[in-house]
Amino acid sequence: MPEKKIGLKNAGIINPESIGDYIAAGGYDGFKKALHMTSADVIAEIEKSGLRGRGGAGFPTGMKWKTAFNSTSYPKYVICNADEGEPGTFKDRIILEQDPHSCLEGVMLASYAISAHKAFIYVRGEYFLPEKMMRKAIADARDAGLLGDNILGSGYSLDVQIKLGAGSYLCGEEFCLVESLEGKRGYPRIKPPFPAEKGVFFQPTIVNNVETLSHIPHIIREGADWYRTMGTEKSPGTKIFTLCGDVNKPGAYEAEMGVPLKELIYTFAGGIANGKTIKTALVGGASGTFVPPSELDMQMDYDSLKSKGFTLGSGAVIVLGEGRSLPEFLFGILGFFQHESCGKCVPCRAGTTSLRNAMEDILAHPRRKIKNEKSLSEMEWLSTLMLKTSLCPLGQSPYFPITSAVKYFKNDFLGKE
Amino acid sequence: MERNHVLAQFEPRQENLLLILHSLQNNNPQNYLTQDDLSATADFLNLTKSSVYGVVKYYTMFSLKPRGRHLIRTCMSPVCRLLGGRDILIELEKLLGIKWGQTTKDGFITLEPSKCLGCCGNSPALLVDRTLHGNLTKAKLREIIAGIRNPSKLINKRGRQCQKKK
Numbered sequence: 001m002p003e004k005k006i007g008l009k010n011a012g013i014i015n016p017e018s019i020g021d022y023i024a025a026g027g028y029d030g031f032k033k034a035l036h037m038t039s040a041d042v043i044a045e046i047e048k049s050g051l052r053g054r055g056g057a058g059f060p061t062g063m064k065w066k067t068a069f070n071s072t073s074y075p076k077y078v079i080c081n082a083d084e085g086e087p088g089t090f091k092d093r094i095i096l097e098q099d100p101h102s103c104l105e106g107v108m109l110a111s112y113a114i115s116a117h118k119a120f121i122y123v124r125g126e127y128f129l130p131e132k133m134m135r136k137a138i139a140d141a142r143d144a145g146l147l148g149d150n151i152l153g154s155g156y157s158l159d160v161q162i163k164l165g166a167g168s169y170l171c172g173e174e175f176c177l178v179e180s181l182e183g184k185r186g187y188p189r190i191k192p193p194f195p196a197e198k199g200v201f202f203q204p205t206i207v208n209n210v211e212t213l214s215h216i217p218h219i220i221r222e223g224a225d226w227y228r229t230m231g232t233e234k235s236p237g238t239k240i241f242t243l244c245g246d247v248n249k250p251g252a253y254e255a256e257m258g259v260p261l262k263e264l265i266y267t268f269a270g271g272i273a274n275g276k277t278i279k280t281a282l283v284g285g286a287s288g289t290f291v292p293p294s295e296l297d298m299q300m301d302y303d304s305l306k307s308k309g310f311t312l313g314s315g316a317v318i319v320l321g322e323g324r325s326l327p328e329f330l331f332g333i334l335g336f337f338q339h340e341s342c343g344k345c346v347p348c349r350a351g352t353t354s355l356r357n358a359m360e361d362i363l364a365h366p367r368r369k370i371k372n373e374k375s376l377s378e379m380e381w382l383s384t385l386m387l388k389t390s391l392c393p394l395g396q397s398p399y400f401p402i403t404s405a406v407k408y409f410k411n412d413f414l415g416k417e
Numbered sequence: 418m419e420r421n422h423v424l425a426q427f428e429p430r431q432e433n434l435l436l437i438l439h440s441l442q443n444n445n446p447q448n449y450l451t452q453d454d455l456s457a458t459a460d461f462l463n464l465t466k467s468s469v470y471g472v473v474k475y476y477t478m479f480s481l482k483p484r485g486r487h488l489i490r491t492c493m494s495p496v497c498r499l500l501g502g503r504d505i506l507i508e509l510e511k512l513l514g515i516k517w518g519q520t521t522k523d524g525f526i527t528l529e530p531s532k533c534l535g536c537c538g539n540s541p542a543l544l545v546d547r548t549l550h551g552n553l554t555k556a557k558l559r560e561i562i563a564g565i566r567n568p569s570k571l572i573n574k575r576g577r578q579c580q581k582k583k
């Protein structure tokens with residue numbers, strides 16, 4: 001399968017600071033077209049396209065929009081989730097830095113679809129360049145009359161504002177993001193109600209990922225049928241995969257959904273660095289799953305992965321070459337979760353610390369076969385407990401890397417005795 | 418800029434709290450939030466100081482302790498760790514003569530660990546103030562630090578950075 005680009009279509013080709021370049025490449029045609037459509041038609045088109053959220057959960061975007069659309073409570077809001085922080089993921093940064101207008105147009109279309117007159121772009125605090133690019137994009141769009149009051153004489157008004165995070169991974173979770181945006185600590189809320197019902201300021205709110213939003217203008221412009229010609233039946237379209245770790249050409253590659261993992265690693269990313277063989281690939285970022293070499297033929301789409309117990313997550317593929325220590329790597333991941341746990345609920349606060357400590361213990365005593373085996377099963381039990389009882393998905397995340405690591409690479413943790 | 422002028426740029430609504438704290442912190446030559454900043458922000462937004470404090474403590478980018486004029490944040494997340502991020506941190510500690518979390522004696526550079534900077538395609542990575550640097554090597558680190566230190570000649574006695582003449 002060759003590369004196929006939607007989210008990265010303009011990246012590296014047009015000047016990201018020039019709205020003229022973007023318009024010349026067909027930009028804002030989708031938005032102008034939508035202004036002559038009804039909101040319901042826009043949503044129907046997105047629903048028909050089968051677009052699923054690219055932020056990690058893969059939730060159908062059209063359904064989310066419809067929920068917000070059907071609510072009779074006003075005002076409504078749209079939030080672009082640009083808080084990218086999942087280790088191994090850098091697709092949103094590339095879109096924001098190299099093609100900010102495509103994301104902005106997506107925000108505008110989402111806002112138009114649910115009659116929101118205010119939208120926020122929540123950029124993580126460390127993303128200085130993406131923030132700068134987006135600020136310029138918003139200012140330029142305003143000067144071009146694409147934002148503000150009575151846009152292009154349509155009677156529709158929209159204001160887009162940038163909000164900044166301040167160094168919390170958890171604030172990428174939609175409700176934590178909403179709380180953070182309201183100027184509070186980024187604590188999760190209990191679901192339901194979902195943000196589309198009661199989000200920011202307890203009003204209906206669409207929260208969508210940058211990559212998801214960057215697909216919207218293309219779908220509106222070219223139509224849902226065109227979009228459906230790519231990808232699989234249940235996961236149409238393309239996806240950006242970020243390959244990193246022990247590969248020769250790390251980077252962001254966009255391909256149709258369902259592309260085999262093997263092709264991503266060996267064709268796009270040029271194979272394993274230093275001529276080694278592959279040990280495993282962690283698919284989906286820190287909260288993803290370890291895929292053994294025997295499963296490299298697997299298709300990369302939500303359902304194929306799910307049917308085998310894996311996750312697509314944000315599309316990160318972290319490759320580990322032969323000779324890498326899995327316990328060491330897993331320890332890094334568990335340390336990450338421990339640091340990022342917000343502490344609101346007990347299972348996550350205490351659990352992430354216990355998991356990290358247990359892993360540290362295993363690392364310190366690699367030869368204790370029986371004791372380590374017991375520790376491992378305790379870790380599995382604890383992460384399962386956390387999966388069932390944590391308030392938000394952060395506490396539910398360690399389950400995936402831990403169980404997949406134990407399932408496929410148990411001997412790595414036991415050492416030889 | 419005076420604190421009140423910074424505050425006056427914002428509408429007094431709680432949703433602006435993070436933006437206000439960012440601005441106040443950036444405005445401070447030592448890159449941190451003073452107790453007076455917190456009190457003034459609380460008054461401005463009609464919040465209690467404790468709730469502002471609670472927000473400040475939650476987010477890792479805010480500091481209540483003075484920091485150096487320049488911040489180096491090294492990525493300690495899994496991909497960078499895998500590709501030598503820890504050696505980079507150790508090398509930096511050696512070069513600067515401080516441990517992570519500390520500030521050099523001249524108050525110039527603070528070294529902080531950070532989580533994934535979204536630069537995993539070029540691991541190991543670090544952030545110097547607002548600039549990302551990837552594919553780090555020991556030689557590159559020395560260059561980066563020299564680059565930070567060099568403009569120090571342009572710092573005048575009042576501690577403000579002079580504009581470079583074009």
Ligand SMILES: Cc1cc2nc3c(=O)[nH]c(=O)nc-3n(C[C@H](O)[C@H](O)[C@H](O)COP(=O)(O)O)c2cc1C
Pocket residue numbers: 052053054055056057058059061081082083084085086169170171172173174175207208209210212213392393394
């Ligand atoms: C701990 C955690 C971190 C997350 N971080 C992000 C993130 O950085 N960016 C993002 O778009 N979604 C992130 N999400 C997913 C969001 O909760 C949400 O599903 C997403 O923004 C919805 O947008 P989408 O439907 O377009 O994918 C995160 C979720 C969790 C649980």
Ligand code: FES
Pocket residue numbers: 087088089492493494495496497498532533534535536537540541542
């Ligand atoms: S892991 Fe270091 S930048 Fe992502």
